[in-house]
Each structure stands twice: as C-alpha cells, then as structure tokens.
Amino acid sequence: MSHLLEVNNLNVSFHTYAGEVQAVRGVSLHLDKEETLAIVGESGCGKTVTSKAIMGLIPDPPGEVKKGSEILYKDKNILKYSKKKWQDYRGEDAAMIFQDPMTSLNPTMKIGRQIQEGIRKHQKISKQEARKKTIELLKMVNIPNPEERLDQYPHEFSGGMRQRVMIAIALSCNPNIMIADEPTTALDVTIQAQILNLLREIQKKNHSSIIMITHDLGVVAGMADRIAVMYAGEIVEEGSVREIFKNPQHPYTYAMLNAVPNPELESKAELHVIKGTPPDLISPPKGCPFASRCKFCMQVCHEYEPEKTEISEGHFSKCWLHHQTAKKLYKFDNVRSVMAE
Amino acid sequence: MPNQKDSQKVVLTEEMFHRVGVDEHSSENVVRPNISYWQDAWRRLKQNKVAIVSMSFLIFVALMCIFAPHIYPHAFDEQIIEHTNQGPTASHIFGLDDLGRDIFARVWVGGRVSLAIGVIGAAISLAVGVLYGGISGYFGGAIDNVMMRIVEILVGIPYMIVVILMSIILGKGMGSLLVALCFTSWTGLARLVRGQVINLMESEYILAAKALGTPTYKIIFRHLLPNTLSIIIVETTFSIPSFIFAESFLSFIGMGIQPPNTSWGAMAALGQQQMSNYPHELLFPALAISLTMLAFNLLGDGLRDAFDPKLRQ
C-alpha cells in the first residue's frame, strides 16, 4: 500500500564555520490520507529541518540534502523536482503554517493581498474571483467581518487572528498536506484551544493530512493519530498515539512523558529529569545519541547505533534494551518495567 | 545510518550489554571552541576578500604617507623649472606639476593632511557623538527631547555657511577647516548611538543589571557601550571618507588648505587647470582621493557584515 507521503533515509546537514552539523540523520516516516502525524521532540532535534525538507525550503548553501535521501509524494521523488515543480507543489500539494504569526506575515501588505497572492500564483483566476475566494477562506477560519478585515494590515490583528490568517493562506490552494510547525506555541492557552479546534474542523472538511510539529505533549495527545519522537536528528520511536502515551518503549519517550508534572504527584516533588543536554550535532556520537543521558545506558549503546525493533504493528523503537541479549540479561519481557524502576 | 551494516556483522557479546550509567559531568560539556564576539567578527572579516584588500590598501597608503617623503629623493616643494608639466618618468614617478614640483612626493605629503583630517575629524565626531547620543538615549524624557531638537537645528545648517564663518573668524587653514567640518558631523553618530541605546535599554540584561543594583556609570560602560561598539566602529569607518571628501572639496574651491601646504583637494584644484593638456596632474590626486574613499567604504561594509549577529552561522 503506498502512502501519500513517504520519507526514506533523509539526511540533511548544514555547513558552518565550526564544521558540518548533521541536523537530520537517516529519518524515515510516512503519512497517509486524512491522518495526523505528530513529530515530537525538543529544540535541535531536527523536526523543523525535516519539515522544511518536505517543503523544499532548505537553503543550499549552507544546507544540504544528502544523496540517498528520498521524499516520495504520491510515489514521485520530490527531491528531484525542478524549481517550477517545487513552486507548484508548495501550495497545491503541501502548505506550511509557521510558528510565529508576528514575523511570518508581511507587515506592509494587506492581509487580503497576502492571501490572494498565493491563490493567483497557482490558479489563473481574475482579481474579483480571487477576492471572493479570499473572503470565503477568512470565513472558513472564523474571522468575523471578512469583507472589511481583508483590507487591514497584520498589526491590526491579534496573535490568534494572525495565526488564523496564516492558516487561511496555507489553505488557499487546498493542499493535501498541511505542515504545522509549532502553530500554537506563541499563543495563549485559550486561543490555542480555538486554533487546534479549527485545524481539526478543516482537516475533516477537506480530508487533508496534517504533519504537526511540536514539543507540547498535550497538544499531541489531542491532535495526533500517530507520533514520531525525534532526538538528535533521528526518530527514536514511532507509533500510534495511544501506544506512545500508554506504552512508551524508548527511555527518551518515557522520560519526556514524565517530565511533565503529573497532577497526581505531590506538590514540589522532584520531577523526573533528564540530566544534561542533547549532543552537539557537529560531532554526533557514534552510538545511540541518547546514551550519555540514559539511565539504562549499556556499553553497546556507546558503541553502536541501536537497531529498529518492531514492538507491535506500526510501533517501532530504536533501543538496545529490546535486543534479546538485554532481555535475557535483565530478565524482563517489557522494556517499560525497566524504565519504571 | 553509518553503523547499521557494521553492527549486524559484529557479534554482540553479553558483556557489551552491561550497564554503564550516565556521566553527568561530560553531559554538560560545551563542545565548540571558546570564541568571543570580537574573535568571531575578525574571523568573518578575514573571509571577506574585498574588505581585506581594502584594509591592506589603506595600511599601504598610511605607511606611504608617513615614510615615503623621507625615502623619496625629491622634496615636495622643490621646483624644477625646466621640466614643468612633465609626464611620469622613471625618476619622477607621477610626473611634475605646472610649477615643476614632483607630484609623487606631493601626493604623499598631501595625503598626510587629507588622512589626518579624515581621522582626526572622525575621532572628534566619535567622542562628541557617542557621549551626546549616549546621554540622550540613556536618560530619555525631557533631556532626550531637548538634545534631539538641538541636533535637528544643527543638521539644518548648511555646512558651507559654517565653513565660511569659521574661515572668517579663525582664518583659513587646517585648524579652521577641522572646526568647521566637525561642527555638525557628529550628529549622525549621535543619533545612531541614541537609537541603539534606546533599543538596548529594553533588554532584559539591562533590567537585570538595575535589579542587581549596578550604578548608572557601570551600566553605561559595561553593558551599553560594548554592545554599541560595533555600530560605532562601522559608522566611524564610513565617516572618514566623508571628511576626506569634504576637505578635498573645500580645498578644491579654495576654502581649505592654503599653499605652501597641500592636500589632495588642493592638488586636484591645480591639476584641473591643466587638465586638457597635462591630465596626469589631475589624475593622480583624483585617484588618491577616490581609491582611498572606496577602500574605507568597502572596509566599512565588510565590518558591518562581520559584526551583524544575524549573519552568524
């Protein structure tokens, strides 16, 4: 069965004065129709770079999508697209919603024009037609009085409103894939709830797929069908949302889930913490990237990259704890029980 | 992934699965080389070939102005009447002017004056501008208002009027020229510094310094100034060629350096009279002015890029 979007062995590096930063290392994932995939991880893990690669927005130089990487959209390798094909792809097939609505909109251009620009680039329609479509889009994202607000500038909108405009721009050409890069991080909690609701509605209506990039596990729990957990440029675990939350099989995933304060915990109890910081990707460690911070680190973890183990259908984890030798040695059959020690 | 194939071939012994635990100390390590802001800027400047060439050129010009007149066999005011207006030859590298004086020697002697005015003028502008702008920006409110209104008035005065006034009061020559030029030139830097200071005052680290009880003068010298330095350096690098040009222009129209002293502008004035017959007399001083100005501007561009934090990789 072929997927709507398939990323195979993606490697992206950036060439800096201090050396080559391997931002994305061998990432493979897939996205199907009408599903929401969440890419979760902390800053520097490579999730934004991955999404930019899918949009063809990696600047070259200093960035470089390495040979051997493959991104298949409807079975066509888009990494081989010409500039023109990329421009068609962006907007019609995939669109991005950026993080900070303050800086992603042109402050000197009216909102209406920014939306219409996108539309008219992809479709040969008249100005009046485009204007009509724009008003429809603004209505779709629940912006009141769209006919008037069309002629306003970004600074006349609040943060939540601006994000809705961003979503309208992304939607303008009915893309099959919406990539939302931390779309609500800069917004207040109550506005965030509104925006996430909106995204869900739109997805249902348009039968589109969403790739949601975030570090907020609560947002993921509400939005995602599947989750890919990234750390230091690699995907360390992936699975359905229920599997990941209820049955995490990687020490990093487990640690992340426990770093969020649990209402059951007594007040001021020590939060489960992962000591240290992620490795510098200029000299990525040769073994598992999480080794230097992992409670269960074994000798082999420093030496070799762990193999990808299938836990159950669709649930994968890259960790030496799943190797039969480890299981035999430590006499457990479920990695989770080890982590709960 | 690099190791995948290898690990499949390698036999994984039980020993390798022994627990090792976390090395807390190394997990906090900072890997990249310790590099300060200035070192980083210098490194970036070095990569800019144009800026380095400009800088080398300027150093060359400065050295020539200082040493050439001592080494070169001909003096700048020595007249060889028989060969007036002679073109460039082996012994008179740039030729002679209409009074038979060696142009090569005069270019470097004149250069001393032009460069000196450029550098001294820029230095005075810097001192006054930074102080004025810093105070205005730091204190804000009414003080800032008054100070900026004064600046606006000064900027409105055409500098030719100032130059003429000064030459009447102080007589012509290098001193009055400097006073006239500096009279309003510092305003540009003052505004820049003020803008930057106002910007910085919003920074959280300034707020932190106030919370720590740091006295005002320390805030200015330890926090505000070092973060303004890059702007000051760039602006000063650009202001030197303005001074050089202003001096050249004024000397060209006779308001600046008077004979027997000479400057590039003065030489250009003389050369211009002989332009149709003996172009070399205009060419060399004109080249000196334009190339020097160009070099300063290119260096300034390079410095600005080197200091720009957004261009950091």
Place this chain on the structure above:
Amino acid sequence: MNMETREPLVKVSHLKKYFPVQGKRVLKAVDDVSFEIYPGETLGLVGESGCGKTTCGRTVLGLYPATGGSIEYDGKDISRLKDKKEILKFKKNAQMIFQDPYASLNPRMTVGDIISEGMENHHIPGGHTRVQELLGMVGLNKEHANRFPHEFSGGQRQRIGIARALAVEPDFIVCDEPISALDVSIQAQVVNLLIRLQEELGLTYLFIAHDLSMVRHISDRVGVMYMGQLVELGKSQEVYNHPIHFYTQALLSAIPVPDPDIERNKTVLPLEGEVGSPIDSAPGCRFKGRCKRATEACGKVTPSLREVEKGHFVACHVIDN
C-alpha cells in the same frame, strides 16, 4: 504551616501600575492588586498575555515605579524609598530571574563576570571561588566561567541567570516566566533546581508563568490574573481542583493534557472573542464581555476579592449571590 500567625515577607496592597499611552490615554497594566507572600512559600501568578503579571512582578521589585498602592517588604514600605542605601539593601534581598534566556545575559560579558556583577555591587567577598561554587550549585561546570552566553543552550543560560540572582544572597526571588522559553525536559531541570534551592536556602518565590501545570506543581498558593486584576486566589490544589471564577474554569479546561483519553474526550469551556484592551478600560468587571453569567451589576462596579471558602478568594459578583 499556620499562615495566620506569621507575618508576610511581602505585602502588596492595592498596587496600581499605569502607563501613559499616546497622549492622554492610560494603559492600566496592574489595577488594584493585593496579595501577601509568606516566608518560605511560593506564590504562583498565572494569566494569559496582557494580564499584567510580568508588570506586577517588576513593580514589586521596584524596577517600575508604582503608580499607586504600596509594597511592603519585611514590614517596610519599599515603594516610596528615597534613600539610596535602603534601596540597595532591598536589591540585595529581592532578586529576579528573567524569562528570555537569550536576552537576559549580556552577550559581551563572560559568565564569570555576569555572576560576579552583583557581588561587586554589594561588596560580597568570595571572588572566583564563590563564582565556581554558584556554578556548581546550579549544575554547571567550573570551566564555564570563562565562556560567553552564546555558547550555552537555553536551559544552561537560564541556570546562569539563577546563579546571578543567587550571588547576592537574596531571600526573595521573583521568577518571571523562567521556563516559558525552554523545552519540556529542560523545564523540569530548572523547576527541580528552583525547588531544591528553595529548600536549601530558605527562599521565598513569586512564580509568574502561563504554564498552569508547572505553576501548580511548584506553588503553594496561586493567583489568577485577568486584565490587570486578580480574579481568584487560593491554595494551589484548591484552585486547580475547584476553580470558582469562570475565567479560571475556562483557562484550566483549555490546558492540553498529555493523555489522549482525557484530551480527546474533554469539553473545553468556550471562551469566545479575544482579551479586551487594558487601555481606558471601563468600570465594572473586566471579564464581562466574555462571561456567560454576566449581569447588569457586573458592568457597574468592579468586583473585589472576597473569601468564598476558607483561604479561597474570588472576585465575582455572580458568585457572591
């Protein structure tokens, strides 16, 4: 902990902070806020952007001059202090940790200089050794003293900021959104550090944040702010488990919970519209425009905090009835 018999370390009464905006208009960032903080406790202050919590924190520390009301520290009114020596003494006792780890450290100074700046101001002895001690206290290495802020990650920079505040040996620290800009696992590191330091050094915190779950975890009591006013105040567990003010209820229901079963099945209390403008706000309850239970009376008089249950205060006319 019998709070009634102890004296509060910080007592804020009817605090007002207004900013002039465009001529005659006034932005009422903090409008009649009162609360007390007892020694050794953490008071959390939550609210969304524009509610005034950061302004409140900075005004309490004297970084902004108060427009009205008073701030008492250890029994002394510090909001009207004129004596330079007294002001300096207060700055030694009360410190701040800032939100943005990328903007709160001077990029041109080494970490060692940043930390020792406060020590110099207050003539605290110890020099290098003490700087290294402080670095160790926050979990960093001694060698880091010679490095520059840009070489560190967000979490490490935040810890440098904490070391800087600790250097002057304060009793009271205002933590202004110290973890908002950090990743989740780093947030846990910093919060644990703050809690541990509170125990070891007997610190009192005013913890300002918009991350409600983290605030609940670290605070003993919590106050909810909306458009410059306190709408609810009480023990953390109380406020989170039994929120009374409608805004608090809506706010809490909107927090995404990292549990798919809960998150996908919960109902978020809808809060229509946007936050109003704090410029020239009308009299009456600020929340009126978005409140489902608003009545006529709500538009006339601003409700003040009233004790609805023991230790649990709410500012709402509708509740009172």
